Amino acid sequence: MRTRVAVGCVLLAAAWAGLLFAPVFGVGPLVVPIIAVVAVVYAVFELCARVPVLVPWRPVVALAAGLLAVVETVLWDTTAAGVPTAATVRALSAGLAESWQLTLQSTWPARDDPELLLFVPLAVLAAAVLGVEALRRPLLAVLPSLAVVALSQAYQAADGVAATVSALAYAVVVATLLGVTSGSWSARRSLVVVPTFVFALAGALLAGVLDPLDREPYRLQADRGVVPPVRTVSPLAELAGRLIDPDEPVFTYTATHPVDRWRTAVYDRFDGGTWTASPDYRRMGAELDPRVDGPVVERSADVEVPEPEGELPSQPLPVAVSGVAPLVDEDSGMLLVPGADRALAYRLTWREPAVDATALLAAAVDADAADRIPEQGPVPAGAAEWAREAVGDLRPTFQTALALEEYFREGFRLARGADLPTGSAWRHLEEFRRVKRGTSEQFAAAYVVLARALGIPARLVVGYRGAAEAGTVTVRNGDVLAWPEVAVEGVGWVPLDPTRSARTTAGGPGLAAAAERAREVLPPASELPEPQLEPTPVAEAEEPGGAFPVLPVVLALGALLLLALLAMPVAAAVRRWRRRRMGVPGAWLEARDLIRACGVPTTPGMTVRDLARTAPDQSLVDALHELAAIVDEALWSGRPGEHTARAWAVVRRIRRGLPAPARMRAALRP
Amino acid sequence: MTDAAEVYRLISANVQAVVRGKPRVVRLAIAALLAEGHLLVEDVPGLGKTTLARCLARSVGGEYRRIQFTPDLLPGDITGVQVYHQGAERFEFHPGGVFANVVLADEINRGTPKTQSALLEVMAERTVTVDSVRHDVPRPFLVIATQNPIEMEGTYRLPEAQLDRFLMRLSVGYPDLETEVLVIMSDCAGVGPDELSPVVHPDALRAAVAQVRATHVEPAVCEYAARLAAATREHHALRYGASPRGSIALVRAAQAVAATHGRGYVTPDDIKEVAEPVLAHRLVLTPDAELNQRAPADIVAEVLAATPAPTSPAR
Numbered sequence: 001m002r003t004r005v006a007v008g009c010v011l012l013a014a015a016w017a018g019l020l021f022a023p024v025f026g027v028g029p030l031v032v033p034i035i036a037v038v039a040v041v042y043a044v045f046e047l048c049a050r051v052p053v054l055v056p057w058r059p060v061v062a063l064a065a066g067l068l069a070v071v072e073t074v075l076w077d078t079t080a081a082g083v084p085t086a087a088t089v090r091a092l093s094a095g096l097a098e099s100w101q102l103t104l105q106s107t108w109p110a111r112d113d114p115e116l117l118l119f120v121p122l123a124v125l126a127a128a129v130l131g132v133e134a135l136r137r138p139l140l141a142v143l144p145s146l147a148v149v150a151l152s153q154a155y156q157a158a159d160g161v162a163a164t165v166s167a168l169a170y171a172v173v174v175a176t177l178l179g180v181t182s183g184s185w186s187a188r189r190s191l192v193v194v195p196t197f198v199f200a201l202a203g204a205l206l207a208g209v210l211d212p213l214d215r216e217p218y219r220l221q222a223d224r225g226v227v228p229p230v231r232t233v234s235p236l237a238e239l240a241g242r243l244i245d246p247d248e249p250v251f252t253y254t255a256t257h258p259v260d261r262w263r264t265a266v267y268d269r270f271d272g273g274t275w276t277a278s279p280d281y282r283r284m285g286a287e288l289d290p291r292v293d294g295p296v297v298e299r300s301a302d303v304e305v306p307e308p309e310g311e312l313p314s315q316p317l318p319v320a321v322s323g324v325a326p327l328v329d330e331d332s333g334m335l336l337v338p339g340a341d342r343a344l345a346y347r348l349t350w351r352e353p354a355v356d357a358t359a360l361l362a363a364a365v366d367a368d369a370a371d372r373i374p375e376q377g378p379v380p381a382g383a384a385e386w387a388r389e390a391v392g393d394l395r396p397t398f399q400t401a402l403a404l405e406e407y408f409r410e411g412f413r414l415a416r417g418a419d420l421p422t423g424s425a426w427r428h429l430e431e432f433r434r435v436k437r438g439t440s441e442q443f444a445a446a447y448v449v450l451a452r453a454l455g456i457p458a459r460l461v462v463g464y465r466g467a468a469e470a471g472t473v474t475v476r477n478g479d480v481l482a483w484p485e486v487a488v489e490g491v492g493w494v495p496l497d498p499t500r501s502a503r504t505t506a507g508g509p510g511l512a513a514a515a516e517r518a519r520e521v522l523p524p525a526s527e528l529p530e531p532q533l534e535p536t537p538v539a540e541a542e543e544p545g546g547a548f549p550v551l552p553v554v555l556a557l558g559a560l561l562l563l564a565l566l567a568m569p570v571a572a573a574v575r576r577w578r579r580r581r582m583g584v585p586g587a588w589l590e591a592r593d594l595i596r597a598c599g600v601p602t603t604p605g606m607t608v609r610d611l612a613r614t615a616p617d618q619s620l621v622d623a624l625h626e627l628a629a630i631v632d633e634a635l636w637s638g639r640p641g642e643h644t645a646r647a648w649a650v651v652r653r654i655r656r657g658l659p660a661p662a663r664m665r666a667a668l669r670p
Numbered sequence: 671m672t673d674a675a676e677v678y679r680l681i682s683a684n685v686q687a688v689v690r691g692k693p694r695v696v697r698l699a700i701a702a703l704l705a706e707g708h709l710l711v712e713d714v715p716g717l718g719k720t721t722l723a724r725c726l727a728r729s730v731g732g733e734y735r736r737i738q739f740t741p742d743l744l745p746g747d748i749t750g751v752q753v754y755h756q757g758a759e760r761f762e763f764h765p766g767g768v769f770a771n772v773v774l775a776d777e778i779n780r781g782t783p784k785t786q787s788a789l790l791e792v793m794a795e796r797t798v799t800v801d802s803v804r805h806d807v808p809r810p811f812l813v814i815a816t817q818n819p820i821e822m823e824g825t826y827r828l829p830e831a832q833l834d835r836f837l838m839r840l841s842v843g844y845p846d847l848e849t850e851v852l853v854i855m856s857d858c859a860g861v862g863p864d865e866l867s868p869v870v871h872p873d874a875l876r877a878a879v880a881q882v883r884a885t886h887v888e889p890a891v892c893e894y895a896a897r898l899a900a901a902t903r904e905h906h907a908l909r910y911g912a913s914p915r916g917s918i919a920l921v922r923a924a925q926a927v928a929a930t931h932g933r934g935y936v937t938p939d940d941i942k943e944v945a946e947p948v949l950a951h952r953l954v955l956t957p958d959a960e961l962n963q964r965a966p967a968d969i970v971a972e973v974l975a976a977t978p979a980p981t982s983p984a985r
Contacts, residue, residue, distance in 0.1 A: 585981045604978035609939050628939075635983045637935045638886040 002180045003135070007045050009177035010131035010141050011038040016170055017148035018124035023156040024103060025120070026286065029112030033121035036069040041128040059133050066125035067092070074114045074121060095119065105226045106283035107328060108156065108219075116283075123148045138181040142174050159217040171200075199567060203560050226281045226327055228310075228338045235265040235311060235462045236275055239441045239480050240422040246478025250464065251313055253473055255301035259466035260504040260512050261483070261495065262313035262475065266332035268459040270449065272380045273425045275460055279329035281336060288330060290317040292353045293490055297509040300349040308340040313464065313475070315350035316493060316511070322347045332459075332493075352510035355491055357517035365396045369457040369487030380426040383453040386433060396455035401486045401496065402515070402522050404450055408498035413437045424460075443498045444482035457487040461495065468503040572667055580648065584634040587647035591627055594654050595620065597666035619657045623650050674704055674878040674929035680869040682930075685725040688863055689718060690856065691849025695840055698947055699726055699814075701926035703875070704882045707837020707919065708793050708813040710778075710828075710951065714820055717842040718853075723774050723814040724863035730875055731868035732771030733808065739781035741824060745788035749798045750805070763800060768792045771808050771872050775815040779825040786832055789813065793835040810875050830910075830954065837919050838944070839951035878929070885925040886935040890980040895920040895941055901973045902949060907959035908969060916952045923948045938979045946970045 018034040019027065044062040048054045054061060071084050071092065078087040095118030103116045110116050127144035134141040149170065158166050242248075253259065267275040296317075303313055312326055312335040321328075323346035326335040337344060390407040394400040413436060415421055421428070421438050424445035432442040444460050451458035465479040481501055485493040494511045497504065506516040579586030588608055596602050600614050608631050612624035627650040634643035655663060681700050682693075689696060699722060702709040709726075711719040727734045737748060750766035767773065768789070778786065792798050793813055798805045815836070817828070833839070845853060870878075895917045903911030912920075924940035931940075950966040959969075 582982075588981055603975040605942075605975045607938050607942065607979045610942075610979075632933070632935075632937045632939075635981075636886075636888050636891060636937045637933075638888060 005180045006135055006138070006141075006177055007042065007132055009173050009180070010135060010145070011042055011128050013142060013145035013170060013173045013177070014038060014124050014127035014131055014148065016166075016173060017127060017145045017152060018120050020149055020152035020158065020166055021120050021155065023158065024108050024110055024152075025112060025117060026109045029117055030120060033070060033073040033117070034124050036073045037066050037121050037125045038128055040065045040069040041125070041132060045132055059129050062129045062132065063125065066129065070118070070121045070125065074118055077114070091115070092118070096122065102283065103155070104221050106221075107285035107288055107330065108221060109287060110283070110285040111325065112286070113325070123151060135181070138178050142177065145170075153218075154220050156221070157218040199560075199563060203556075203563075221282075226283065228281055228327060228336055234267075234275075234277075236267060236424060236441060236460070236482065239462060239482060240420045240439055242477035242480040243420055243439065244418065246476060248477040249306070249474050250477060250479070251303060251305040251475050253301045253303045253313070253466075253475065255299070255470055255473075257299060257470050258468050258503070258505055258508060259299075259301060259315075259473075260468070260502050260508075260510070261463055261466055261481065263316065263333060263461050263463035264311040264313060265462045266329075266334055266459055266485075267462070268332075270445075270460075272378070275424055275445065277332075277334070279332060279334055279336075281327040281329050281334075284318075284321050284326050284328040284335070287320045288318060288328070290319065290330070290351055292317065292351060292492065295354045296351040297354055298349060298351055299509075300347060302345070302347050304343065304345045306343045308337060308342075308344045310336055310338055310340070312337060312344065312346070314348065315352075316495075317351040317353075318348060319351055320349045332461075353492065353514075354509045355511060355514040357514050357521065360488065360491060360494070360514050361399060361402075361518045361521065363398045363491060364489045365398065365401070365456050366487035366489040366491075367457070369493075379453045380429075380449060382426075382430070383449050387450040387453040390450055391454065394454070398486065398488050398494070398518070399522065400454060401451060401456050401458075401488075401494075402519060404447060404454065404456075405484075405496045405498045405519075406522070408443055408447060409500055411436060412443065412498075414443070414499045414501065415439050440480075440482040440499045440501060444484045447484040447496070447498050451484065451486060458484050459493070461485055465501060465503055468505055569667060580644075583644040584631055584647045587644070587651045588627065588631050590648075590651050591624065591654050594651070594658060594662075594666050595624075598658060598662040617657060620654060623654045623657065626650050627654075674881045674926075675932040677870050677874060677878040678704065678930040681726070681729045684729040684866055684869045685722070688725050688856065688861060688866065689722050690852045691845050692718075692722075692842060695722070695842055697927070697930055698838060698840055698923075698944065701923060701930055701944070702838045702840075703730070703810075703812055703926075704878055704929055705837055705922045705926035706810055706812070706879045707922065707926075708815070708835060710833070710836040710839040711814065711816045711842065712819050712839055712951075713842045715818055717844065719816040719842050720774075720776055721863055722842060723776070723816055725866060726812075726814055727772040727774050728863050728866040729868060730772055730810075730812075730870050730872065732810075732872035732875075733769075734772045734774070735767050735770035736774040736776060737767040738776050739778050739785065741780060741782055743781050743785050745785050748785065748788045749792070749800055752801050761801075763803070763805065765805070766798070768798060768813075769805075769807055771810055771812065773811075773813045775813055777817060778815040779817040779828055781826065783826050783829065786826065786828060790832060790835065808872075810872060810879055830952075833951050834913065834915055836951065837923055838947040840947055882926045882929045883922075885928050885933075887921055887925065888935070888980075888983045890983050891924075891936050891938060891941060892921060894938055894977070894980045895924070897977050898941070898945060898949070898973055901977050902953055902969070905969055905973060907956055907964055908953050909956045910954040912949050912952045916949055920944060920948050942974055942979075945974055 015034050015038045019030055021030060041062045044058060044065050048058045048061070068084070071079060071088055072082060075088050075091050076082070078091045079085060091114060095115060099116055099119040103110050103119070106116060127148045130144040131141045134143070157163070253262070265277060266279070267277050269276045269278055298319065305312060312324070314333050314335040316333040318328060318333050318335065321335065324337055324344050326337045328335055333350075387404075391400055391403045394403060412432070415437050421432065421442060424441050426449070429442060429446045429449060432438040432446055448458040448460045460482060461484070462480070462482045464475045465481050466475070467473040481499070483495055483497055483499070483502065485495050488494050491511065494515050496515060497512070502512065504512045504516045506513055506520065576590065579590050582589070591608070592602060592606070592611060595611055595615055598616055600611075600616065602611065608624055608628035612621050612628060615621045615624055627647060630643050630647045630650065634641065634647070655666070658666065678700050681703070682696055685696050685700070686693065699709055699711075703726065709723075711723055713719050724736075727736075737743070746766065748766045748768055750764055750769065752761040753764050754760075755762045775789065792807055792811075796807050796809065796811050798807060818825070898920065899912040899914070899917035901911075902908055905911060920941060921936070923944035924936045927940045927943050928934070928936045946967050949970050953966040953969060955964060955966065
């Protein structure tokens with residue numbers, strides 16, 4: 001029975017370690033494969049217990065059965081009615097080699113696709129099989145599941161209450177395992193290991209409570225991304241070409257609400273000649289959780305792209321995509337399906353923040369946004385002068401951004417027809433300034449360059465106009481549009497429309513509609529008030545990364561020290577209590593430890609009489625000889641009797657006979 | 671008088687009248703007799719090994735024979751021979767030197783291997799087979815052998831199989847000054863083994879042996895003995911460790927030692943007390959260990975220190 005409980009504990013530890021991948025995949029997709037794996041391993045253990053001839057083959061049988069369980073629960077689609085096929089083997093080997101890596105490249109929670117999920121039940125299977133085989137050494141049996149715990153925490157470290165509860169549950173399982181196997185394990189070692197577990201947990205709990213920094217938990221994912229193949233022609237470069245053939249359908253969408261714009265590419269780097277994007281593409285997981293301050297409206301639309309070219313029509317704050325498994329850049333909302341060679345249909349769900357126009361109008365720009373864009377490139381010479389001509393010396397605010405937009409709206413014409421200017425390099429923009437005519441490409445590019453010259457973080461977006469009404473809409477080449485976005489503090493990237501081309505309705509949700517409403521109340525540029533900026537709180541100015549929290553750390557260390565000091569006598573008392581329950585053998589062990597506290601070296605082979613020969617004092621020698629006689633009579637004579645009280649009386653006499661420092665050491669030794 | 675402790679007390683007092691200052695050696699030697707095991711006393715010349723053997727032999731009543739091993743000693747001298755009796759017109763068996771209760775095989779390593787091997791059967795099975803006819807030796811049957819470990823010329827080292835037949839191998843060791851003075855004074859006073867009288871009748875010794883065999887041994891103590899033997903098999907300095915016969919001998923010797931202490935049960939201390947004399951001569955060192963002049967007794971001490979002594983009767 002004890003072995004069964006021990007096996008159960010090892011399997012539970014492995015299963016729990018696997019479930020710690022919940023922040024990566026969610027709990028739901030993990031439960032079935034993990035339970036199937038541990039159940040099969042336990043079944044194999046029971047089978048081997050009944051059929052002894054199988055015992056030498058137990059790890060092989062358990063591995064094979066566990067793999068079958070993984071196949072049936074995760075790779076069912078590759079089987080022929082449950083029978084593994086060559087496709088199953090291929091999927092299994094691909095999963096072994098790549099699933100851990102693909103998961104790191106995905107946003108989290110990741111999709112429960114087999115090619116991503118597979119490594120978790122396989123790790124649990126390995127931990128379960130190794131743990132059961134190493135059960136003769138309980139601490140060794142814990143190591144495989146501990147390795148899976150470490151792996152899960154490397155992917156996404158748990159924090160706060162979740163971390164404490166997870167660690168506590170794991171420790172309880174391990175403690176139960178050590179408890180039921182203590183027969184094959186020295187009590188002395190358990191006296192060291194169990195308090196270590198308890199104090200480590202208490203320390204973790206304390207550190208979790210006292211840690212005031214509220215940092216993001218560690219995740220390995222942050223350093224990994226997908227580098228997709230580079231497209232030869234960017235959507236920005238082909239914008240003018242699309243306008244030449246305006247009736248060619250590009251994609252169709254169906255929505256129950258108006259959608260004013262669809263984006264396909266976002267450019268944030270400009271070196272004076274070329275606009276380039278710097279997306280951090282990841283595999284789109286099950287769901288994204290874009291951070292938005294304030295209320296949001298969730299929208300969705302069904303999109304069909306008959307001839308996909310890589311980038312998919314998207315929205316700034318995508319939440320979920322079903323029907324395809326694209327790459328996503330969370331910062332810009334760009335979706336990409338590299339190498340798609342057939343029509344794609346998907347359902348996109350996104351969020352639109354509901355922003356008050358007045359608050360938007362009063363907002364400052366988000367100065368930190370510029371820092372998040374790597375290598376923006378230098379502001380071309382002449383841009384500052386053009387910017388001053390456009391809006392004067394206004395400070396960088398959202399009002400200034402609108403004023404700049406108004407400058408383009410009023411002073412420039414949108415080029416239509418066949419003779420369309422192309423290019424968005426600085427020399428093209430200077431020509432645009434001269435002739436005051438261009439496509440949305442020049443409008444948006446010039447706007448972004450001037451905005452940056454004014455200190456307003458801006459980026460260029462390429463996409464398509466939507467429709468002002470709901471229903472099924474076919475978007476054509478003529479709807480292609482480039483527009484600028486500016487980063488507003490506390491709001492995000494707000495799309496602007498210097499060409500007045502977008503079909504934005506002021507009444508709807510979303511940032512474009514809020515900007516439209518703000519435009520309606522914007523005073524002329526000459527009357528723009530200086531923004532009321534809040535004074536910078538000097539006291540709170542901190543160096544990047546925050547100051548080292550000296551007081552909490554000192555408090556935590558002090559509390560840990562106090563706990564440790566209290567724990568030693570408590571552990572010693574628990575040890576004595578347990579030994580009293582052991583009777584005469586316990587008295588002998590206690591006497592041995594007391595003599596050891598005098599600095600007398602002991603070996604495992606020592607008997608009470610050997611100890612008496614090494615005792616430093618004659619009274620101790622006499623007491624030990626008396627204890628030896630009691631031990632001999634109680635343990636080896638084969639005649640049961642009540643000797644416990646006499647034995648412990650001798651132990652008390654030995655304790656009293658010890659020098660004071662040795663008594664102290666004996667009392668404090670855990 | 672059938673109490674094993676009393677038998678021990680009588681023999682011990684008798685022997686120690688001659689063998690002075692060696693109570694532990696005497697105790698172990700008597701324990702070997704009580705366990706009905708054979709005893710090999712090994713030491714350099716002049717330390718009293720023959721005296722000890724003779725004292726033990728003289729203390730026990732019954733028939734005592736001494737065989738002085740020399741290179742020209744023949745197996746038949748030990749086991750006995752068939753002699754043709756002309757009057758009866760048939761072969762008659764003339765028993766050899768081993769047909770006695772106590773046999774002193776003095777300087778056993780001076781006998782040829784062939785002669786030494788004649789002792790194998792009788793020591794193990796207490797029977798002698800001559801011309802396919804088995805002859806039982808009288809019980810109790812005890813062989814006390816002596817040998818000199820330093821003289822190699824004209825000697826034949828005892829084979830391992832022969833050594834394994836001895837329950838214990840004892841060394842007498844040099845006496846301290848005070849004891850040596852006592853020994854000289856005893857010699858001057860004419861006190862020698864020949865002056866001793868038997869103090870225990872063979873029947874009493876037989877009863878004591880039976881009582882020793884019935885001494886209680888907890889399973890955990892047996893397991894301790896087995897663990898010690900197993901530890902010698904795994905020791906890096908040993909080519910061969912103790913055999914199961916060694917662990918059996920360990921427990922039997924411990925039973926006898928327990929009886930000499932007046933106890934009816936065996937403790938781990940008894941096992942430890944007899945471990946070195948019972949196990950050391952059964953160990954075969956590796957060539958490296960021999961080159962490093964490691965002694966089997968030291969290895970037994972290492973094994974005793976490293977093997978956990980039992981702390982509970984439950985296995």
